[in-house]
Amino acid sequence: MKRVISNISLTARFGEVTALLGANGAGKTTTIECAQGLQRRTGGTVSLLGRDPETADATLRARAGVMLQDGGLPPAAKPVALLRHVARMFANPLDVDTLVDRLGIGDFAPTTIRRLSGGQKQRVSLAASLLGNPDVLFLDEPSAGLDPQSRNMVFELIRELRDTGKAIILTTHLLDDAQRLADHVYIVNRGETVADGTVPELLSAATSAQTGRTLTFEADPGLDTSPLARPGVTVEQTRPGSYRLSGALEPGDVRRLGTLLADRGIMPTSLHLASQSLEDVFLAISAETSPEPVPVPSVRAGVTETELP
Amino acid sequence: MSTSSLFVRDTPSAPAPLVRRVLAQGVYEASTMLRNGEQLVLMIILPVLGLVALAVTPVLDGFGTSRVNVAVPGILALCALSTAFTGQGIATGFDRRYGVLRYLATTPLGRAGLIAGKVIAVLAALVIQVAIIAVVALFMGWRPNPAGLLIGVPLLVLGAVTFTALGLLIAGTVRPEATLAITNLGWILLAAVGGIILPTAKYSATMGTIAQWLPSGALGEAMRAALVHGRVDVFAVFILLGWGILCSAAAIKWFKWN
Numbered sequence: 001m002k003r004v005i006s007n008i009s010l011t012a013r014f015g016e017v018t019a020l021l022g023a024n025g026a027g028k029t030t031t032i033e034c035a036q037g038l039q040r041r042t043g044g045t046v047s048l049l050g051r052d053p054e055t056a057d058a059t060l061r062a063r064a065g066v067m068l069q070d071g072g073l074p075p076a077a078k079p080v081a082l083l084r085h086v087a088r089m090f091a092n093p094l095d096v097d098t099l100v101d102r103l104g105i106g107d108f109a110p111t112t113i114r115r116l117s118g119g120q121k122q123r124v125s126l127a128a129s130l131l132g133n134p135d136v137l138f139l140d141e142p143s144a145g146l147d148p149q150s151r152n153m154v155f156e157l158i159r160e161l162r163d164t165g166k167a168i169i170l171t172t173h174l175l176d177d178a179q180r181l182a183d184h185v186y187i188v189n190r191g192e193t194v195a196d197g198t199v200p201e202l203l204s205a206a207t208s209a210q211t212g213r214t215l216t217f218e219a220d221p222g223l224d225t226s227p228l229a230r231p232g233v234t235v236e237q238t239r240p241g242s243y244r245l246s247g248a249l250e251p252g253d254v255r256r257l258g259t260l261l262a263d264r265g266i267m268p269t270s271l272h273l274a275s276q277s278l279e280d281v282f283l284a285i286s287a288e289t290s291p292e293p294v295p296v297p298s299v300r301a302g303v304t305e306t307e308l309p
Numbered sequence: 310m311s312t313s314s315l316f317v318r319d320t321p322s323a324p325a326p327l328v329r330r331v332l333a334q335g336v337y338e339a340s341t342m343l344r345n346g347e348q349l350v351l352m353i354i355l356p357v358l359g360l361v362a363l364a365v366t367p368v369l370d371g372f373g374t375s376r377v378n379v380a381v382p383g384i385l386a387l388c389a390l391s392t393a394f395t396g397q398g399i400a401t402g403f404d405r406r407y408g409v410l411r412y413l414a415t416t417p418l419g420r421a422g423l424i425a426g427k428v429i430a431v432l433a434a435l436v437i438q439v440a441i442i443a444v445v446a447l448f449m450g451w452r453p454n455p456a457g458l459l460i461g462v463p464l465l466v467l468g469a470v471t472f473t474a475l476g477l478l479i480a481g482t483v484r485p486e487a488t489l490a491i492t493n494l495g496w497i498l499l500a501a502v503g504g505i506i507l508p509t510a511k512y513s514a515t516m517g518t519i520a521q522w523l524p525s526g527a528l529g530e531a532m533r534a535a536l537v538h539g540r541v542d543v544f545a546v547f548i549l550l551g552w553g554i555l556c557s558a559a560a561i562k563w564f565k566w567n
């Protein structure tokens with residue numbers, strides 16, 4: 001069996017959005033499936049509301065809502081009828097009509113799930129995960145396939161859930177999602193949590209590491225950019241006519257680029273200087289990661305501040 | 310702000326009682342089955358056509374007091390095969406592909422509740438099938454052995470559970486397209502030469518012996534022994550029981566949820 005997770009350690013607290021950020025195949029889904037008890041782990045510890053999810057009973061399952069990445073909705077069902085059915089699994093379900101209104105599901109209530117758009121399916125999946133009003137919520141790629149309006153609607157709902165004290169664990173490969181939503185971000189790469197913290201913490205950590213900025217510009221293809229390279233700064237043509245300088249850029253690098261362009265009489269069609277994004281942090285940290293000698297995976301979901309060591 | 314939230318409530322999140330969860334799932338799946346046109350053809354139309362065909366042709370002459378009396382037990386066994394094996398197998402295969410099984414397993418229903426719900430759905434659909442076949446058969450002059458009816462009901466339930474386990478075993482181990490092919494082809498083969506609607510004595514000696522050891526032949530023979538002659542075919546019941554235990558154990562061991 002392939003080892004998908006080797007060294008993931010994370011804690012998700014009540015009243016916080018905890019994001020697992022990483023590329024596809026990094027091990028995010030496997031991690032939260034272990035946390036839900038959907039996959040059997042071969043090692044490490046998982047604690048969901050203080051219990052092991054692999055032996056979860058109905059009471060524990062009622063307290064943990066799950067939105068799967070592939071939705072898990074029967075294609076032949078109609079959204080509202082399906083939600084009413086799932087609501088019957090709970091003793092005190094949320095009012096289906098209110099939830100349907102809140103997520104705009106009523107607009108496509110008579111349509112079978114097979115014919116819904118990706119974003120519409122996502123909203124039904126989200127509603128289904130909320131029906132039991134769970135204390136812990138697992139959302140696997142909640143923003144996938146959402147248009148900007150739906151995304152705002154879903155993000156607002158997630159913030160409201162957080163403000164009511166729930167522990168929300170979500171996965172995303174989109175930095176923007178993590179920046180907009182997460183109180184605590186874990187960067188996951190090749191089955192390991194390589195960094196964690198609040199978004200500002202992660203950004204300042206990376207800036208202090210002097211991996212700095214990027215300078216991109218577009219001009220004629222085939223430009224000789226070798227005079228711009230120096231130790232600590234790399235220059236590359238990302239595609240014909242698009243160039244990128246990255247690394248610990250200094251004012252002199254900007255001057256050298258200006259001189260190079262002026263000497264050759266080239267007016268760039270675009271010129272853009274950007275400071276470190278979370279993406280760069282992610283890439284920089286991923287590249288630095290070396291295998292840990294003692295991998296002990298551990299996931300704790302639904303933890304109150306007082307329980308923390 | 311948060312005090313007016315939909316998600317702030319006095320009642321904690323809690324599961325519905327087990328019986329209510331399983332019954333809800335059973336009713337939901339049964340109504341899904343009955344709203345599916347292809348399933349209805351398989352579950353109701355084909356068995357009724359089979360009954361009529363057996364009543365108007367001399368195939369079953371010599372096996373009992375009337376053609377209908379010999380035909381009905383086999384047709385009821387065929388109903389169990391249609392619903393439990395082919396119908397539930399295909400539905401579960403596609404639910405598995407779409408992640409429905411995984412999602413429902415995360416709700417308070419859980420994996421065991423989901424399987425129990427499927428068995429209930431099969432039994433509920435079977436009640437409707439039996440009612441329709443019985444009414445049609447009575448109009449055609451069906452006169453079952455009264456004592457045999459008491460034996461027939463638990464037999465049909467045992468058959469349905471066995472075929473459900475077999476259907477789930479296939480649905481849980483191969484791709485849904487393969488499940489579709491295997492369960493449909495299996496339905497045709499078992500119906501034609503599996504000893505389900507035709508007594509195993511109709512076949513050649515070798516074929517007849519093979520059919521007696523199949524779950525289809527066992528259920529067909531046991532149902533005919535009960536409803537035609539009012540007796541328990543102990544050999545057939547043991548064969549059926551063996552298949553039921555074997556298939557359930559295999560399904561529990563090898564069923565993949567995703």
